[in-house]
Amino acid sequence: MEDAPVKPEALDAVVFDVIGTLVDEDATWASAAARIAAETGSDGTVDLLAGWAAALDLRMSAVVEGDEPWRPHRELVVESARAAVSTAGGELTAADAAQLAEIEAGYPAWPDVASATAALRRNRLVAGLSNGDLDSLARLANTNRISWDIALSTGSVRTFKPAPAAYRHAIDALRIEPTRTLFVAAHPWDLRAAAAFGFRTAYIARPGAERPSKDDRFDLQLEDLDALVDYLDGGDPRRPL
Structure with a gap:
């Protein structure tokens, strides 16, 4: 994690990648x-x-x-x-x-997802941004108890991440300020593209996922979503990478 990560009070919203980050494909x-x-x-x-x-x-x-x-x-x-x-x-x-x-x-959620997304929604806007189809995202949320305010599919703008239009879709649809929004993913390529739009970034380690390179400068690098909740609730990441 960086020496001076983003302050919790500077974040109004959390946008999650879904496939690989919230669910195990x-x-x-x-x-x-x-x-x-x-x-x-x-x-x-x-x-x-x-x-x-x-x-x-x-x-x-x-x-x-x-x-x-x-x-x-x-x-x-x-x-x-x-x-x-x-x-x-x-x-x-x-x-x-x-x-x-x-x-x-039908992808199963990682064990920390239901409780963490519910906790994050208490104080912030929570959304998903996925390359998956919108109907699949609705079913994933229903079967896995994913708590978000809205799920967005890149299909709505007829492209896939990491195309710039995908991240612009989230900004426009949610009317959010990227610099006050934390983009959370288990994919460094996704975080790099989001950072280019000004999003603050959090890498979450998942089994089998690509690890950040030595040149990546994400705001947070944490081992799970429970650590993310701890940090955003109190500014104390107990389980950083």
Whole structure:
């Protein structure tokens, strides 16, 4: 954590990344990849999972760069899985494609999410900003007891993070001042893009997530959301990284 982190009283709102930060996508993807590999005879769950993730990243990047038209996130998830299965020597079934189209609505929340988001809402505006589709975000909040005032999808501006329009969407939709808003994510790339818009930033460590580089200068780096609540309630981060 920086020597002089943002003061709690200087923050009016907290905006969370959702997938990976509030909910765990990795375990769900691993389970789906193992099932699909077994059903289709594809070569290796690990290779299939890696190919699926890489294909999704490429498709989302193509949309951000303007090389491909925007499509709903769920469509890209299915397209990417189909491409990865084909590369691994199999063919995605219609039943699996239908299940994958709804996969992000079923991600489980990390254990600290329900209590921490409820605590943060007592004194501040709390929002989610996600590349996931809006209906999936609503279902995630319902099943995982995520307490936010509103969830925003980058689909509303037909792009994905880290496109600048995604962060501008949050600023405009919520009518917030970025310098008085804490953007919270488990992804350094997301925090870097948010910081470029003037957001204050908090990195939350999650299992398997990318770690900040030595050059990253986030306002807070904490091990979990409970530590974030402690800091914003009293200015004392008991569990910094």
